[in-house]
Amino acid sequence: MPDTVLDLTLDGPALTAALVDFRSVSGEEKPLADAIEQALRALPHLTVDRHGNNIVARTFLGRRERVVLAGHIDTVPIADNLPSRLDENGILWGCGTSDMKSGVAVQLRIAATVPEPNRDLTFVFYDNEEVAADLNGLGHVATAHPDWLEGDFAILLEPSDAQVEGGCQGTLRVLLRTAGERAHSARSWMGSNAIHAAGPILARLAAYEPRRPVIDGLEYHEGLNAVRIEGGVANNVIPDACTVVVNYRYAPDLSPAEAEAHVREVFADCPITEFVVDDHSNAAMPGLSHPAAAAFMEAVGGTAKPKFGWTDVARFSALGVPAVNYGPADPLFAHKRDEHVAIEKIVHCENRLRDWLTA
Amino acid sequence: MPDTVLDLTLDGPALTAALVDFRSVSGEEKPLADAIEQALRALPHLTVDRHGNNIVARTFLGRRERVVLAGHIDTVPIADNLPSRLDENGILWGCGTSDMKSGVAVQLRIAATVPEPNRDLTFVFYDNEEVAADLNGLGHVATAHPDWLEGDFAILLEPSDAQVEGGCQGTLRVLLRTAGERAHSARSWMGSNAIHAAGPILARLAAYEPRRPVIDGLEYHEGLNAVRIEGGVANNVIPDACTVVVNYRYAPDLSPAEAEAHVREVFADCPITEFVVDDHSNAAMPGLSHPAAAAFMEAVGGTAKPKFGWTDVARFSALGVPAVNYGPADPLFAHKRDEHVAIEKIVHCENRLRDWLTA
Numbered sequence: 205m206p207d208t209v210l211d212l213t214l215d216g217p218a219l220t221a222a223l224v225d226f227r228s229v230s231g232e233e234k235p236l237a238d239a240i241e242q243a244l245r246a247l248p249h250l251t252v253d254r255h256g257n258n259i260v261a262r263t264f265l266g267r268r269e270r271v272v273l274a275g276h277i278d279t280v281p282i283a284d285n286l287p288s289r290l291d292e293n294g295i296l297w298g299c300g301t302s303d304m305k306s307g308v309a310v311q312l313r314i315a316a317t318v319p320e321p322n323r324d325l326t327f328v329f330y331d332n333e334e335v336a337a338d339l340n341g342l343g344h345v346a347t348a349h350p351d352w353l354e355g356d357f358a359i360l361l362e363p364s365d366a367q368v369e370g371g372c373q374g375t376l377r378v379l380l381r382t383a384g385e386r387a388h389s390a391r392s393w394m395g396s397n398a399i400h401a402a403g404p405i406l407a408r409l410a411a412y413e414p415r416r417p418v419i420d421g422l423e424y425h426e427g428l429n430a431v432r433i434e435g436g437v438a439n440n441v442i443p444d445a446c447t448v449v450v451n452y453r454y455a456p457d458l459s460p461a462e463a464e465a466h467v468r469e470v471f472a473d474c475p476i477t478e479f480v481v482d483d484h485s486n487a488a489m490p491g492l493s494h495p496a497a498a499a500f501m502e503a504v505g506g507t508a509k510p511k512f513g514w515t516d517v518a519r520f521s522a523l524g525v526p527a528v529n530y531g532p533a534d535p536l537f538a539h540k541r542d543e544h545v546a547i548e549k550i551v552h553c554e555n556r557l558r559d560w561l562t563a
Numbered sequence: 564m565p566d567t568v569l570d571l572t573l574d575g576p577a578l579t580a581a582l583v584d585f586r587s588v589s590g591e592e593k594p595l596a597d598a599i600e601q602a603l604r605a606l607p608h609l610t611v612d613r614h615g616n617n618i619v620a621r622t623f624l625g626r627r628e629r630v631v632l633a634g635h636i637d638t639v640p641i642a643d644n645l646p647s648r649l650d651e652n653g654i655l656w657g658c659g660t661s662d663m664k665s666g667v668a669v670q671l672r673i674a675a676t677v678p679e680p681n682r683d684l685t686f687v688f689y690d691n692e693e694v695a696a697d698l699n700g701l702g703h704v705a706t707a708h709p710d711w712l713e714g715d716f717a718i719l720l721e722p723s724d725a726q727v728e729g730g731c732q733g734t735l736r737v738l739l740r741t742a743g744e745r746a747h748s749a750r751s752w753m754g755s756n757a758i759h760a761a762g763p764i765l766a767r768l769a770a771y772e773p774r775r776p777v778i779d780g781l782e783y784h785e786g787l788n789a790v791r792i793e794g795g796v797a798n799n800v801i802p803d804a805c806t807v808v809v810n811y812r813y814a815p816d817l818s819p820a821e822a823e824a825h826v827r828e829v830f831a832d833c834p835i836t837e838f839v840v841d842d843h844s845n846a847a848m849p850g851l852s853h854p855a856a857a858a859f860m861e862a863v864g865g866t867a868k869p870k871f872g873w874t875d876v877a878r879f880s881a882l883g884v885p886a887v888n889y890g891p892a893d894p895l896f897a898h899k900r901d902e903h904v905a906i907e908k909i910v911h912c913e914n915r916l917r918d919w920l921t922a
Contacts, residue, residue, distance in 0.1 A: 373749060377798055389810045390732060390872040392786030393773075399789035399807075403765030410759040414752075427751035430758035431802060432795030439736055439790050439810065439842070448758075451748045451798065483798070513749040 210243040212316035216554045217296060217547035220309040224288040224298045230278040230339075233257045233331040237277065240329050243312065249319040250327075253352060257331040258341040260352045261315060263324050269496050270324040271561070272358035272525065274342065274516070275308045276333030283541045294547045301545040302533035303334075307361025310532065310554045314561065321561040323496065326355055333516065337485075342519050350523060357496040358520040359557075363533035366549045368501060368508040370422045370490025370528050372515045376452040376463050377431075380405055380471060381478035387442045395442035399435040402446045404474045406430065409450070412470065417455045420492035422510040424455035428470065449482070453512070456487035456521070463487075488518040491526015503560030504530065569602040571675035575913045576655060576906035579668040583647040583657045589637040589698075592616045592690040596636065599688050602671070608678040609686075612711060616690040617700040619711045620674060622683045628855045629683040630920070631717035631884065633701065633875070634667045635692030642900040653906045660904040661892035662693075666720025669891065669913045673920065680920040682855065685714055692875065696844075701878050709882060716855040717879040718916075722892035725908045727860060727867040729781045729849025729887050731874045735811040735822050736790075739764055739830060740837035746801045754801035758794040761805045763833045765789065768809070771829065776814045779851035781869035783814035787829065808841070812871070815846035815880070822846075847877040850885015862919030863889065 214222060228236040237257035244252045250261040257277075279300035288298030296306075308329065315327050330341030337343065346353055382402050387395025414426040428450065435446030454463045464481060471479075491497050492508055501508060508528070511517070517527035532549040573581060587595040596616035603611045609620040616636075638659035647657035655665075667688065674686050689700030696702065705712055741761050746754025773785040787809065794805030813822045823840060830838075850856050851867055860867060867887070870876070876886035891908035 375749070375799075388872065389786060389788055389790055390734070390812050391784075392788050392812070393784060397768070397788055399792050400765055400769040402792070403762060403769050406759055406762030406765060409756070410762045425750075425752060427748060429748055429751050429756055429801055430794075431748055431798050431800060433758050433761070433792055433805065434795075435789075436791030436793075436808065439808065440734075441790060442788055443790060446792065449795065449798065453749050453751070513747065 210239050210312065212243050212312055216309050216313050216550040219312060220301065220306045220545065220550055221288045221290065221296060223305040223309055224300045225286065227282065227286065228278055229281050230332050230335045233278050237329065237331065240277065244315060247316060250315065255345050255348055256341060258345050259329040260345065261327040263321060265320065265324050267322065267324040270326060270355040271496060272326040272328060272353060272355040272520065273311050273314060273361065274328035274358060275304055275311050275361045276331065277308055277329050278331050278334050279303070280334050280539050285541055285543060295544050296547055297544045299543060302363045302535065302543045303538035304362050304531055306533050306545045306550050307363065307531035309550060310361055310557065313554050314557055318558055318561050322563060323561060328353065342516050346519055346523060353520065353523055353525065355525050357491060357494055357500065358517065358525045358527035360515065360517050360527060360529050361531040362515060362529045363531045363535040363538055364529045365534045366532055366553055367506055368504060368528050368530050369511040370420060370492050370508045371456045371488040371521065372511040372513065372517050373424060373456065374454045374458065374460065374463055374487030375485050375514050376454065376467060377483040378450050378467055379480040379482050380448045380450060380476050382446045382475055383477040384442065384444045386437060386444045389440045389442055392442050398443050398446040401475045402433070402435065402448055405448050405471060408470055408474065415455060417457055419455060419457050420490040422490050422508055424510045425512060426455055427453045454487055456489045458487065460484055460486045485514050486518050486522055488521030489526055490528060494526050497526060497528065500560055503563065504556045569598050569671065571602055571671055575668050575672050575909040578671060579660065579665045579904065579909055580647045580649065580655060582664040582668055583659045584645065586641065586645065587637055588640050589691050589694045592637050596688065596690065599636065603674060606675060609674065614704050614707055615700060617704050618688045619704065620686040622680060624679065624683050626681065626683040629685060629714040630855060631685040631687060631712060631714040631879065632670045632673060632720065633687035633717060634663055634670050634720045635690065636667060636688050637690050637693050639693050639898050644900055644902060654903050655906055656903045658902060661722045661894065661902045662897035663721055663890055665892050665904045665909050666722065666890035668909060669720055669916065672913050673916055677917055677920050681922060682920060687712065701875050705878055705882060712879065712882055712884065714884050716850060716853055716859065717876065717884045717886035719874065719876050719886060719888050720890040721874060721888045722890045722894040722897055723888045724893045725891055725912055726865055727863060727887050727889050728870040729779060729851050729867045730815045730847040730880065731870040731872065731876050732783060732815065733813045733817065733819065733822055733846030734844050734873050735813065735826060736842040737809050737826055738839040738841050739807045739809060739835050741805045741834055742836040743801065743803045745796060745803045748799045748801055751801050757802050757805040760834045761792070761794065761807055764807050764830060767829055767833065774814060776816055778814060778816050779849040781849050781867055783869045784871060785814055786812045813846055815848045817846065819843055819845045844873050845877050845881055847880030848885055849887060853885050856885060856887065859919055862922065863915045
């Protein structure tokens with residue numbers, strides 16, 4: 205056996221440390237993907253598939269429900285914070301301890317120690333989450349092998365401080381352009397000012413009352429904001445063009461089409477000459493009303509919180525699989541030099557998931 | 564005598580052609596300034612002074628009034644339009660024919676042919692008008708030798724199609740900055756949007772009713788406009804800063820201080836955190852009610868028009884000298900490859916000025 209093979213008999217904290225010390229900055233995940241594939245293929249209850257550096261392992265026990273446990277195996281660049289270090293207070297320090305090798309360790313521990321789960325299980329390990337969206341391995345698998353991701357409920361083990369964060373809000377970016385007619389600013393009445401024409405857009409934005417809908421018991425909080433504005437030709441010219449870049453963050457009770465229709469409606473009376481959808485990522489329903497999710501919530505305890513930012517749970521949602529974030533580490537330390545995780549949280553998450561899947 | 568000396572016995576059109584063919588793009592005026600100085604020093608009724616490449620020649624006849632005739636001797640870069648060419652319709656073509664060697668020719672013809680004017684005369688020939696304001700020779704003379712520019716009335720022989728254009732509007736540029744607080748756009752309620760805060764500024768601008776005051780019989784037309792707007796940090800960040808660049812073009816009944824106070828008042832209720840005066844050039848009164856100007860208007864005939872753009876007449880106005888533009892060429896062709904002047908207009912302007920100064 206090569207040195208790089210992962211020992212899944214280690215406990216969760218020790219396995220986390222081993223994964224952290226197995227460097228896998230985005231784009232350099234192949235050795236770790238190889239090691240994970242090798243370790244999982246040694247488990248007879250799992251069927252293992254691979255697409256690029258993305259590994260999917262599944263049970264086929266004929267259970268009535270299937271649960272997906274997913275995590276990315278890449279990290280942001282190392283910041284002088286490797287090898288990992290366990291201090292006397294039970295805190296494990298190092299790049300990836302929070303985001304998200306502690307979560308990956310929990311996935312692997314469940315894979316290794318629950319050969320006969322009460323629900324069929326799908327484990328997904330994917331690459332390139334920390335870089336551009338078009339490189340994201342979960343997206344690649346969803347496109348190439350959507351059947352590999354089928355399930356009734358998905359858990360993304362991203363850091364959430366051992367709390368359930370349900371779904372995520374969608375994000376729509378549009379460019380609102382206004383037009384005018386150039387003229388020398390000494391004879392401004394000969395032209396028409398495109399920046400002045402953007403005034404009603406800003407007025408609508410300032411007056412906008414964002415929704416705070418409660419979905420599956422979680423209160424979301426929308427937002428409609430200008431994130432950029434640009435206009436002007438020269439200091440003595442009446443400008444003939446202005447662009448306001450607007451970002452709409454919307455709750456998961458809206459479809460992408462509904463979200464876009466809403467933004468068009470908000471600005472319907474404004475003198476907009478061009479409405480360009482520049483970027484759009486759908487929201488994800490928390491899915492907490494699903495029986496599998498309800499049982500999961502009961503097993504892990506605590507109160508679910510809404511997720512405001514966009515996360516990969518939306519990729520599951522787009523496939524029709526309700527999804528939540530549930531991982532051991534505190535997300536506030538993700539991507540930081542002092543990234544860390546409390547080892548008791550790793551054990552806690554692993555045990556709660558095992559209890560739920562073996563009850 | 565060197566070849567370069569100007570022959571002031573030529574008629575106006577021929578002298579214009581000679582001046583046009585004597586290249587003097589901005590920054591390269593010295594040879595032409597030398598030639599003008601030499602030609603003027605040959606006229607015993609004139610006292611000639613020089614500052615850099617700026618030549619000032621004056622009569623000291625003890626008249627009750629002094630009139631200043633001013634013109635710049637530089638041109639924009641030559642655009643394959645030299646040497647000059649006189650066509651069969653009496654049109655002289657070439658770089659500087661309009662802006663403003665036809666005017667300079669009229670100045671020189673008056674200097675040479677009116678040794679005993681009914682008003683004392685000051686002739687100003689200056690450099691670097693077509694480039695940056697801080698290089699402008701008239702500005703340099705005004706600073707170094709303001710007494711050289713003293714007078715009761717000034718005529719700038721810039722192209723005005725042989726019509727009198729009175730005074731000029733002032734121009735004030737201010738930066739209006741708004742502030743906010745950054746936050747992730749997924750949690751926009753944690754921040755404060757500086758672009759939204761600029762909305763009331765644009766609303767004021769759109770609703771602004773510019774004044775059209777009548778001064779000395781001329782109707783001016785003001786304007787208050789955004790000429791640029793810029794704000795934003797990143798597509799997922801609530802912006803903490805936005806800047807609107809506003810240009811106020813104001814009529815000559817306002818002093819610079821009054822113009823600035825007006826702009827502050829217009830935006831008094833807007834959430835502006837910084838008000839920066841970025842550029843300010845005063846307006847110029849047309850001065851048409853001055854006796855010398857009234858006599859001038861009567862002599863040249865026609866109806867005076869207001870000047871909306873800023874011109875060097877404002878430098879005279881700042882020195883307390885009312886000033887107008889009055890030159891032979893059509894300003895629409897200034898700076899163009901097909902720049903030209905009708906030679907009959909050169910003769911017309913020269914004759915009207917001579918009539919007025921010898922009546």
